[in-house]
Amino acid sequence: MSANPASAAATDSPSGSGSGFRIPKVPFWAQIVAGLVLGVVLGWLARSYDINWLHTTLDKVGHIFIQLLKLAVAPLVFFAILVSITNLRKVNNAARLATRTLLWFMITSLIAVAIGLVIGLVTNPGSGTGLTPKDGKLPQHAGSWLDFLTGIVPSDVITPFTELNVLQIVFMAAVAGIAALKLGEKAQPILTLSESVLELLQKALWWVIRLAPIGTIGLIGYAIADYGWDLIGKYATFTADVYIGCALVLFGVYPLLLATVAKLSPVQFFKGAWPAIQLAFVSRSSVGTMPVTQKVTERLGVPKEYASFSVPFGATTKMDGCAAIYPALAAIFIAQIFDVQLNVGDYVLIAFVSVIGSAATAGLTGATVMLTLTLSTLGLPLEGVGLLMAIDPILDMMRTATNVAGQALVPVIVAARENILDHEAYASASASPVDADADARESEPQGVPVTA
Secondary structure (H helix, E strand, C coil): CCCCHHHHHHHHCHHHCCCCCCCCCCCHHHHHHHHHHHHHHHHHHHHHCCCHHHHHHHHHHHHHHHHHHHHHHHHHHHHHHHHHHHHHHHCCCHHHHHHHHHHHHHHHHHHHHHHHHHHHHHHCCCCCCCCCHHHCCCCCCCCCHHHHHHCCCCCCCCHHHHCCCHHHHHHHHHHHHHHHHHHHHHHHHHHHHHHHHHHHHHHHHHHHHHCHHHHHHHHHHHHHHHHHHHHHHHCHHHHHHHHHHHHHHHHHHHHHHHHHCCCCCHHHHHHHHHHHHHHHHHHCCHHHHHHHHHHHHHHCCCCHHHHHHHHHHHHHHCCCHHHHHHHHHHHHHHHHHCCCCCCHHHHHHHHHHHHHCHHHHCCCCCCHHHHHHHHHHHCCCCCHHHHHHCCHHHHHHHHHHHHHHHHHHHHHHHHHHCCCCCHHHHHHCCCCHHHHHHHHHHHCCCCCCCCC
């Protein structure tokens, strides 16, 4: 039998001779789990024994990882949206698919915000915390409906990229994509260039994603070292509410929709989507996770042309964790701290903001803009945002994991209902996209052996 070129190269190399010992490959999910455990231990050590250099190191490692993710956000969003819109020309009933996608985004967001409101009303997360209005402070950036509506259109083409205004980047990309569709063949050179740039950005982002286990150590370690368990204790009910609410949506609502609406196995969905969900939990960035989300969505049987539209669209607008569950709970929490009584009309407004205004969250770490948009709509003090900033990174992990799961779920549901889902691919989806990507590169013929 003929040997694989890559294997032959490895056998002929000096390191391949002799005992033939190979370092066992650790699955990516196991690397992430190891990073979580090590981060908790190092964070506890830094806080318990006041190790300043370790505290600083954890901060820098986590900060660099997030900065690397953010570095690719602006161009990635622009070219992903542009290419995704133009890819719709390859899909039958494109307008129908886009409408159904948006509709399911809204339905799942409405369910998520309803769950958040019910949990908040039952548990009263602001009671008994010991926090007072004096503990709050105004956020540096606040959102309002006027800013949201007028801020969609940029004043120039450079500022949205330098200031990372994702909403304006999405607007420009959408306009460019629609214009390219109208131009037809004349726009083909631009589309070819855009597709090449998008592939380049995704390849570079894959390298950053491979660093996620190290980034996990820094992010989790710094959270423990800086905030400690005492602070978490003050927000115990609120923290539990956010995690329980997200878990109910993630492991309750989503599986129910898959089983009843799409007639698919929920277990198989999580098996295929888990790599994206776990990376979202660590990175706290829907946009940063987008290449992984798109890959797992395609491996779950969603046609590439449709996935390349729905996933980037969802990564910038579909936020069940950050824009539905969290603002609902946070509004109730802040209202109780400031002794403001909310009525039925206020709860309807919270639901409205969550369904319509989720694009303001923009897929980046944190949900401050969405929260301030909700508070300003209800007339609640914006100082309440300051009460939640300290605990935000810990909450953001579960919120983002829920966001990304929803961003993969909706295309699967729509594809299943429109009879374009590859059921064989769905049934066999299991491999981690990061591991599979690495395996694909290793299996390619290489003239020179590469050592890890």
